Amino acid sequence: MxxxxxxxxxxxxxxxxxxxxxxxxxxxxxxxxxxxxxxxxxxxxxxxxxxxxxxxxxxxxxxxxxxxxxxxxxxxxxxxxxxxxxxxxxxxxxxxxxxxxxxxxxxxxxxxxxxxxxxxxxxxxxxxxxxxxxxxxxxxxxxxxxxxxxxxxxxxxxxxxxxxxxxxxxxxxxxxxxxxxxxxxxxxxxxxxxxxxxxxxxxxxxxxxxxxxxxxxxxxxxxxxxxxxxxxxxxxxxxxxxxxxxxxxxxxxxxxAPSEIFESPDHAFIRARARVLSAENPDEAVEAFAARVQSQPDRGNRYGLAYARIRAGDVDRARRLLDTLASEQPEHALLVLARAEAAMADNAPEAALAELNRGLSLFPDHPALTLTRVEVHLQSGRPDKALAITRTLSHQQPNAPEVWSLHARAASAAGDDDESALAMAQYYAVQGDTQAGLSQLKRLDPATATPNQMARARALRERWESRIAPDG
Incomplete structure (x- = not known):
């Protein structure tokens, strides 16, 4: 070589x-x-x-x-x-x-x-x-x-x-x-x-x-x-x-060093969420965070324990922890998210929506809150409402794969298979796989797709075909 x-x-x-x-x-x-x-x-x-x-x-x-x-x-x-x-x-x-x-x-x-x-x-x-x-x-x-x-x-x-x-x-x-x-x-x-x-x-x-x-x-x-x-x-x-x-x-x-340093308060909560999700199972995460809270009861560890308990199905104890955290800092988007997730785990979609709507009034267009609201609508059998939200999101966040994936799910649940195909095409393309995106465009049915959908498909096909590298 x-x-x-x-x-x-x-x-x-x-x-x-x-x-x-x-x-x-x-x-x-x-x-x-x-x-x-x-x-x-x-x-x-x-x-x-x-x-x-x-x-x-x-x-x-x-x-x-x-x-x-x-x-x-x-x-x-x-x-x-x-x-x-x-x-x-x-x-x-x-x-x-x-x-x-x-x-x-x-x-x-x-x-x-x-x-x-x-x-x-x-x-x-x-x-x-x-x-x-x-x-x-x-x-x-x-x-x-x-x-x-x-x-x-x-x-x-x-x-x-x-x-x-x-x-x-x-x-x-x-x-x-x-x-x-x-x-x-x-x-x-x-x-x-x-x-x-x-x-x-x-x-x-x-x-x-x-x-x-x-x-x-x-x-x-x-x-x-x-x-x-x-x-x-x-x-x-x-x-x-x-x-x-x-x-x-x-x-x-x-x-x-800059004259002023700004660090988001979200880091501790995001770190805790990542730790919970990386655990072998929710019970293991509860045990690990309970030990952390005993030795270092900071906000991140208490949030992690609450999130672990939500995933383990111990919703009441999770809520009590979240209420304490909210009393210390009531306006935090990730606390609102966790409370909505607790309601979803408790099979209470209306309570989850109330939490999310309250959070979005404080933090408009927050990505996690908005995407979770879509999930609640899908799980509670309201795909049309979910689709209306993801249409807007796909324009606001065109480079977020999770938005396109959720838009595809919402469109499919609402019975719009052509829109679902377009969304999956975008999902693959924003991750660099334009060939998979082109394959998804073939799913569109000219007999059912709207003129707008066919025009979008043509524009995407022309753009993506020009990006495909030659083999030589």
Whole structure:
């Protein structure tokens, strides 16, 4: 295999750097990449990779967690040097501590990263680091060093290697052993990129009014934790750390700290939800959070215990906990959500709707509250009301896969199979799988579809066919 391919595979599999000390004063690198790999070609590689990943890796479907990560990612992305770029944030259902970026602005966050972060700045630091890899075009720079790159083959190999980091058995089926060989010996090629991503990432974090100290703080937590494990956290396998690198990061963070730091109060509740959902079963989650509340009765742990009890069917005790939390801070969207979820678990859809409507009067268009209201309408046999809401949502949040999935369900329940097909086409397309989207468009029946639906299908078909990368 040609050396260029080894470098390309190594870098695009995100096997970042060596354990060399970090020089955060490293000057920014140039951008010869655009002369070889265009932004459109990067997007095509990312779409192909996302298609493969979606087939092999489980994604989190909790609307509150997805909305939070997407909002945080968008907040950080607007502080980059490419604020207008199209970014896609998604959450992988994996307890390991990791995150990754792909060509075209796709950024994956493990649920384990959410549960391991102690505050929003620590979680944001990792997202900012990965966004720096995208904005600095590190992927394109390595492709620029190769010749005769077949974009589709590149995407398939890279997706296989990335999937392998999430699911080794599936990943090795997707990546040939020949193309995957030699990666370990090529890690040094991404050393400068890793340094630049750390330094640029902390700048991004500060511009987003988050604490850049979150990066060295989280690095220190991971390093300390790895000393007591036989296998270090997944993040460290691709981002090796040294005490010198952490010390340098602390010095830089102090020099660029914003005058005011704002962290959303949602982080503690989202972290708790992710912990509950990652438990083997609800009873295990109740036991774990009961122990946490005994030792540290903060709001996040008490919320987690309430949410775990809802999922375990212990609704009355959950409500009492939520009432106490609400007395301390009555206006919090995720408390309203939990109270509605308790009502749903108690088979009381009207009470759930009352909670959600009250919450939406305080937090208009809150994604999790709105999506849950759709779920209540569907479960209580009111698909037309659900469909009316998802029609609006699909215009307001056109890049949210869960919105399109729910719109498809609502349309199907309301008997509009053509609208359901259009929605499923969009669901696949926003995740990068335009080929699956095109397949869904074939489900439309000209005999039953409205002129508007047929016109939308034609427009989508023309747009998506132009995005499909040629094989050569």
């Amino acid at each position: 040609a050396p260029g391919w080894i470098v390309l595979v190594a870098i695009l599999a995100f096997a970042h750097g060596s354990a060399a000390a970090l020089d955060l004063s490293l000057p920014e690198l140039g951008d010869p990449a655009a002369r070889v790999l265009s932004s459109q070609e990067e997007a095509r590689i990312g779409q192909q990779m996302m298609r493969e990943i979606r087939r092999e890796v489980a994604l989190v479907d909790d609307p509150a967690i997805n909305a939070y990560v997407r909002d945080l990612g968008t907040r950080i992305a607007t502080a980059t040097d490419m604020p207008g770029a199209a970014y896609r944030f998604f959450v992988v259902d994996d307890p390991r501590i990791n995150a990754f970026a792909m060509p075209g602005g796709y950024v994956g966050v493990h649920s384990g990263l959410i549960t391991a972060s102690r505050n929003e700045s620590e979680l944001g630091a990792v997202i900012a680091h990965e966004l720096a890899h995208v904005t600095q075009r590190h992927i394109a720079r390595r492709v620029a060093a190769t010749q005769g790159v077949n974009l589709r083959t590149t995407a398939l190999v890279l997706a296989g290697l990335l999937i392998g980091s999430q699911n080794p058995q599936a990943g090795m089926a997707a990546a040939t052993s020949g193309m995957a060989s030699g990666i370990d010996s090529q890690l040094a090629y991404s050393r400068d990129h890793e340094r630049e991503a750390d330094r640029v990432g902390m700048r991004i974090l500060a511009r987003a009014d988050l604490n850049p100290q979150g990066m060295p703080d989280f690095f220190q937590v991971l390093m300390d934790d790895s000393r007591y494990r036989s296998q270090p956290p997944a993040f460290l396998s691709t981002h090796p750390l040294t005490e010198a690198r952490i010390a340098d990061a602390r010095a830089i963070a102090r020099s660029i």
